[in-house]
Amino acid sequence: MRAVCWHGKGDVRVDTVPDPKIQHPRDAVIKITACAICGSDLHLLDGYQPTMESGDILGHENMGEVVEVGSEVTNLRVGDRVVVPFTISCGQCWFCQKGLFSLCDRTNPNAEMAIKAMGHSPAGLFGFSHMLGGYSGGQAEYLRVPMADVGPIKVPDSITDEQALFLSDIFPTGYMAAENAQIQDGDTVAVWGCGPVGQFAIRSALMMGAGRVIAIDEVPERLAMAEAGGAETIDFSKTDVYDELMARTNKRGPDSCIDAVGCEAAGHGAADAVFDKVKAAAFLATDRVHVLRQAIMSCRKGGTISIPGVYVGMGDKLPIGAAMNKGLTFKMGQTHVQAYTKPLLEKIEAGKIDPSFVVTHPASLEDAPEMYKKFRDKKDGVIKVVLRPGQL
Known part of the structure; x- marks a missing residue:
């Protein structure tokens, strides 16, 4: 065959x-x-x-x-x-x-x-x-x-x-990602990555009662598909994601954040993303965790981080102190x-x-x-x- x-x-x-x-x-x-x-x-x-x-x-x-x-x-x-x-x-x-x-x-x-x-x-x-x-x-x-x-x-x-x-x-993966986000009626959910899993996470979050979904990517057709599915969008190549999320949520941050990107996050121009890329190229790290860092910093206090994006080994410089002090919940998995x-x-x-x-x-x-x-x-x-x- x-x-x-x-x-x-x-x-x-x-x-x-x-x-x-x-x-x-x-x-x-x-x-x-x-x-x-x-x-x-x-x-x-x-x-x-x-x-x-x-x-x-x-x-x-x-x-x-x-x-x-x-x-x-x-x-x-x-x-x-x-x-x-x-x-x-x-x-x-x-x-x-x-x-x-x-x-x-x-x-x-x-x-x-x-x-x-x-x-x-x-x-x-x-x-x-x-x-x-x-x-x-x-x-x-x-x-x-x-x-x-x-x-x-x-x-x-x-x-x-x-x-x-x-x-x-990808449909069950996006749906489980939204379920893991522990969405309450009217919540604001931020989704990093508008690839196929992100698209299903967007639609699943809305089916589960999210009041707003804010989708983050830089690829125009992916952002357009997210908008067609009911999401607001942020083009991370044109604006600072953290600042934009704070502006859209009255500085509180999204109730839940979904990392639908995983181990190959781009984060063009961001200092931490450049650092990740260099370390991965030198085999000093396996995962580029720019999105996960950004989600931790952006999520509201007491919020939830859902991770359907695949990670394969060791990520570097995760802000675990921020996650602990903000009282975040993490739910993830295949x-x-x-x-x-x-x-x-x-x-x-x-x-x-x-x-x-x-x-x-x-x-x-x-x-x-x-x-x-x-x-x-x-x-x-x-x-x-x-x-x-x-x-x-």
Whole structure:
């Protein structure tokens, strides 16, 4: 089959690789009909995620048609159309039983590697380094799905691929980010980053009763999409974000701040952002945490910081003293996707949201290397790329 493979920093290729096979009775194999490039994939492209190996198949936003099931998978049949959560979860361990699916104790075969880096191992993830399981991703013609009796959700024919696909990651991620922000009716919520996750966080915050959402970015088309979703906007390349947020909130600050950027924050011209970039280039730090610093300083006293943006290791010079003295609450983590797929699918079916709004660049699987670079460089108005295997 054809698959998008990582071969080193900045080097993504479409290769011919062996087809996946059933390896365990709880496996399924699906024929991919749509997959997407995620902002998290850019951290792999840019070399920030450790323990990648040349030839690893990328992709964790996947959906398709079931073509084979293991003997213990009774909830799926050949021919079912499904979306696959990016988190691989057993459904039986202590964490899964509490609905903390991204913290599953049983699905990372390389748990010891993760324990050395993090103290404990999270769940295995599709297409996201050997520290997190080394599972092949779904930017490919076919995908083996472990724990298929827990993860995949069937999609009705009334829902298009573009509407359903983002149940695999960015819609639940944006929704959980808003939920973690502990929004009360009428609250002001600031969202850093108007990429795909930020766009869903904006719309989710408004669905949860936020009175105002203030979205922060510098890319015109992303700011325009945020405004179309009901947000006020700040272009951080044109104004000081802290000063602008204070002016818009009578100097109190936003009630909640959502960091939908993560480890590669730009912060053009800001002294701390320049410092981060230099340290990362010299391998003296792994994460550029300009946005997180700014959110801590901007959030109102007693407010909440929600972090859906991916961080991979060590950040430098976080203002922990400010966070402590301001009494801030932090909530973060990889998304517990399986807890959200059914309720969010119901919202799509009820017409409360159409996730396809975020798609700007449909493409074939063979176009993936070009699309990765275009997405990374924010060229051609790209916000979300959806890849279709088998199409030219």
